Amino acid sequence: MPTDRGTPVLRARGLVKRFPGVRALAGVDLDLHPGRVHALVGENGAGKSTLIKVLTGVHGRDGGELELDGRPAGFATPAEAQRAGLATIYQEVDLLPLLSVARNLFLGREPRWFGLIDFPRMHREAAEALGEYGVHVDVRRPLGDLSMGARQMVALARAVSARARVVIMDEPTSSLEPREVHTLFEVIGRLRGRGIAVVYVSHRLDELYEVCDDVTVLRDGHAVHSGPLAGLERLRLIALMLGRDMSEVAREGATTFAGAHDVAGGAPALTAEALTARHRLRGVSLDIRPGEVVGLGGLLGSGRTETARAVAGDLALEEGRVAVAGLPVRGRGTAAAIRAGISLLPEDRKHEGIVPGLSVRENIALAAMPRLSRFGLVSERRVDRVVSTFMERLRIKATGPSQKVEELSGGNQQKVLLARWLALNPAVLLLDEPTRGIDVGAKAEVQRLVDELAEDGLGVLLISSDLEELVEGADRVVVLKDGAVVGELSGASVTEDALVDAIARGEASPVVRDRSDGGAGAAPEEEVER
Amino acid sequence: MSAASVMARVDRDRARSWLQDYGVYVGVAAIVLFNVVFTPGFVSLENFRVQAVQAAPIVVVALGMALVIATGGIDLSVGAVMALSAAFVSLYLGYGPLVSVLVALLVGAVAGAVNGTIVAVAGVQAIIVTLAMMIAGRGLALVLVPQLEGIRNPALREFGSGSVAGVPYVVWVAALMVALVLFLVRRTLFGRRLVAVGGNRRAAELSGLPVRRTLLLVYTLCGALAAVAGVMTTARLQASDPNSVGLLIELSAITAVVVGGTPLSGGRVRVAGTVAGAILMQLLVATLIKHNLPPSWTQMAQTAVIIAAVYVARERGRS
Known part of the structure; x- marks a missing residue:
């Protein structure tokens, strides 16, 4: 719970936002303090974006109160929020690539000289303002010439120079190079020094621990935890995000999976080796034996979907081999993979399926x-x-x-x-979030079907954000992080706790994947199949 | 929303859907009825024959257009391809009528293949690619045959104005093309693929469909069909006139396709509706001419029809 640090600059109490059929925010509290960086975390659909949009006047709220400096506030439009000192930088930089850097920076509030834009002054001030953010470029050049990182800085400078009190950053580092991330963190440090409250949304936990002071965890429209980040174990943070109580033993019967399958010996149904695609996959290898359900674990953006797409011939690879029942897939593309016996049920039913x-x-x-x-x-x-x-x-x-x-x-x-x-x-079935967005009954049927298929000798790859589904459905779970395999659980060690642990610690101790011998080289969190 | 208003909406959707699918037949019936009552000499064998002969090229061009639109594309170059094929008929007539016609058809297919390659492989929007082909194609036709050139060839004249079993040759050819396209759409793998590509290209790709090959083939076929229409027109006029052959036919063809129930967004193709749509376009023109309205009026009438048809199709495509 928030500790006493004086009056918050922005205080939200019991925010509610309903969309047709869903309650995106179900009474969320949030306190933002001057000079502190506040992390906002949660899985997809937890309500982060909705919360930001309600705070900044993009969406109206259906309930709850908002206070700015202790006085009731509420913004009907984003412009109103901006005038009150709330600056937002979105994931996609919303600037005009063909206009000059300086024009972008001063768009809508250009320095005037008898009604005309005072270009010399604008250029001078733009260069000064950007210098503070470590960006030294010719401000007369079109913005589109700049790197993504520099553009992000322009967006930031634009937002902050408008005398902001609160700066909200939605996944600011998603398209930045490491060096640019470093500059961004310096800038955030300076904002903090100036007493600005920063909201920082990111899926990258390393960054949160590096730059944030406080954290609020959202799940299913609720703020399930709020407090200082220091002292909050990474493992616990992930457990909070995913909604798993660390001490709670994995419940049984919540899914309709029957349990372990009789995995046939012999040649694997699928062998994927060293799948590598720029920025997405870094040498992912895995195999699936006939009758086996292999789960792919990992947080959003860890490369789960990309792995499935690569196997199914839908992602151009720089390197890597895929074989079905020991026979290499001949040719490229989805048709070749399908001929070889690989089927992919894609994640996005509407846009990629029907x-x-x-x-x-x-x-x-x-x-x-x-x-x-x-x-x-x-x-x-x-x-x-x-x-x-x-x-x-x-x-x-x-x-x-x-x-x-x-x-x-x-x-x-x-x-x-x-x-x-x-x-x-098919010989191999790749299922990317097979039960997302379908009702409970259908979900149970799909899960039962996966079991049946495995019994019939299919090799199944199961991707799911639902940990329960993964743990109960899969015989073995391969854990990915940043496009690489970082761990593997099998047999009795496939539990939710172990999985959360593997996801959390993945980056700390890359695991040498080794299933065949007695477990030499396996990391502590990994128990080896007997 | 109350139950009654939901029901009202469902009814409206159903009415709209019915109108999209069958409105074209109502339109044809209405315009025929109008002419039977108000146009002297409409009900005569000779007039039916004239209408059929004039509708034939529109039908053939619209068939190709329907296939292209079903994939979510469009082909603005059909009129220019007609002109090109007309030019090649007159250029190669020295080698005999058969050779000249085959060359003309080949040229049409090649022009379509160029469209298809740029659309499918380079991924440029169909509207831009075929707009360029529309300008370049007619330009090339005018370079090859700068002005109207009379064609004196007994075989071609016979094809253009003769009949067998009381039905003009060009109408037979158009009927054959309708049968061919119906067969392609209903019975073949290619027919299934083209609607799948138009309905959800990404799903088609993931299902291992040869998306690019399908698109290439569709545009090639559209070009070849336009060339067939070009040969028909040339034979009927007994002249090759790159300036006027196929001029603005893309408007009639697109209107015919959309009025016939094929949505501009693709994913669906209605062959019979397209044929009816083409006949409707021809009757519209004929009616306005018979009642002494200038040709510019017919163009305005066509545009009104196309807007109305797209309006009817609108809500369904969005939901």
């Missing part, structure tokens, strides 16, 4: 169509057979095969997509 205008039937048959055709002619009979088989097996609820897929519920759409991939009779 083809909205088409029927359930056409959506199911989409990927398998070449196999249901001869000489380029589609065999309707064979399509019908496959479609009815899978609609029955997955219990897809539709008025019939000809119903438009967009009219189905999220869960049934997901089943249609699963049917699309199962119709290919």
Whole structure:
């Protein structure tokens, strides 16, 4: 709980924000103190962005109070918040790349000379202002010529020079080089020195510990923890973000996974070696045996989705090999991977999965169509057979095969997509967040199906942000961080605590992955399969 | 929202959807009825034949356009490709009518393939690529054949104005093209792919569909069909006139496709609706001319129809 540090510059009490069908903020408290950097953390959908938008007047609030300097406040528009001294720097720099650096800096408040812009003065002041942020460039050049880091500084200088009291930074380092991050931290230090309250949103825990004083953890629209960051263990912070009580033993029966699978010996269903893609994957290797469900753990941006996409031929690799049942995938691209027996259920059902205008039937048959055709002619009979088989097996609820897929519920759409991939009779199934955004019933069915498929001898890769799902569904969990494998849990050691621990400590002690011999080289948090 | 107003919205959506799918047939019926009552000499075998002959090139061009639009693209160069093919017919007539026609069709396919390559491989927006081809294609046609050139060839004249079994050759050819495109759309892998690419390109890619090859083929086919229309027009006029052949036909073709129920956003193709749309365009022009309105009026009428059609399709595409 916030300790007594005098009057907060900005105080929020019980903020509520509803969107149709969801309560994005369910009574959030937040105290921002002058001269302190306040971290705002939480997984995707926890309510961070909504909170910032409510604070800065982008969204109106549905409940709660806001005080600025102890006086009731509330901003109807972002401009109003800005005038009151709240400056926000968004993830995507919202400046005009074709205008000069100086014009961007002074946009809307240019120094005037008889109604005209006083260019010499503007350029001089711009150069001075940017110098303070470690940016020494010709301010007459278009902003677009600058590096992302420098642009971020311009955005920052623009926001802060407007006599800001509170500066809100939403993932400011997501597109910065390490050196630029360093400069940013210096600037933050200076802001702190000037008594400005800074809100810092980031997924990178290292940064938080380096630069922040206080932290508020959001989860499902609640502020689940608030207090000084120093003294808060990293492990505990992650547990708070993910909503796992450290002491609590993994509950059973919350998912419908049956437990361990009989993993067949012999050649792995999938072998991926040293997958490397610039900025995304740094030598990820993993294998999946037939009948095994391998989970991919890690925080957002750790390279889980990228790994699946790389295996499925959807991410251009600089290096790396993928083999199915010992046979290397020949050729590049998704078609080659599909031919080799790899199916990927993508994360984004709407944008990467369903083809909205088409029927359930056409959506199911989409990927398998070449196999249901001869000489380029589609065999309707064979399509019908496959479609009815899978609609029955997955219990897809539709008025019939000809119903438009967009009219189905999220869960049934997901089943249609699963049917699309199962119709290919794959050897390896990659599932990227298979139960996200679907109702409880459908979720249970999908989980049961994953179990069945593994029993049938498929190799399954399971990506899920839901730790429970990962722990109960997977026989083994490979943990990623910053695009590299940092740990692995298997057998009885696959527990939520161990997983949270592995995710948290991943960076501290890179684990030598070694499953076959007695565990030499394994890090302490990793128990080795018996 | 109350139950009643939800129901009202559902009803409105349904009405809109019905209008998008079948409105074109209502339109054709209405305009035929109007002419039967108000246009002297409309109901005659000779007039039907004239209307059919004049509608034939629009139908053929609109078929190619429908395929392109189904992939989420557009082809503004169809009129220019018609002019190009007309130019090549007259250039190669010395080698005999068959050779000249084949060359013209090949040139159309090549122009379409150039469009398709730039769209599919380089990823430039179709509207820009085909706009460039529209300017360059007609420019090239004018360089090759600077002014109207009469074509005296008995075989071509027969093709342009003769009939078999009482039906003009050009109408037979148009019918054949309709059958071909129907077959492609209904029965082949290619037909399934093109709507999938238009409906969700990313999903198509992830499903291993050859997206680029499909796009390339669609634009090539559209170019070839435009060339067929160019040959038809040349044969009927017995002249190659790069200045006027296919001028503004892209407007008629796009209107026909959209009125026929194929959404501009792609993901769906309606062949029969497109044919009806093309016939509607022809009847609209004929009606206004028969009632002594200047040709510029017909263009304005066409634009009104296309706006109305896109308006009807609007809400469904958004939801």
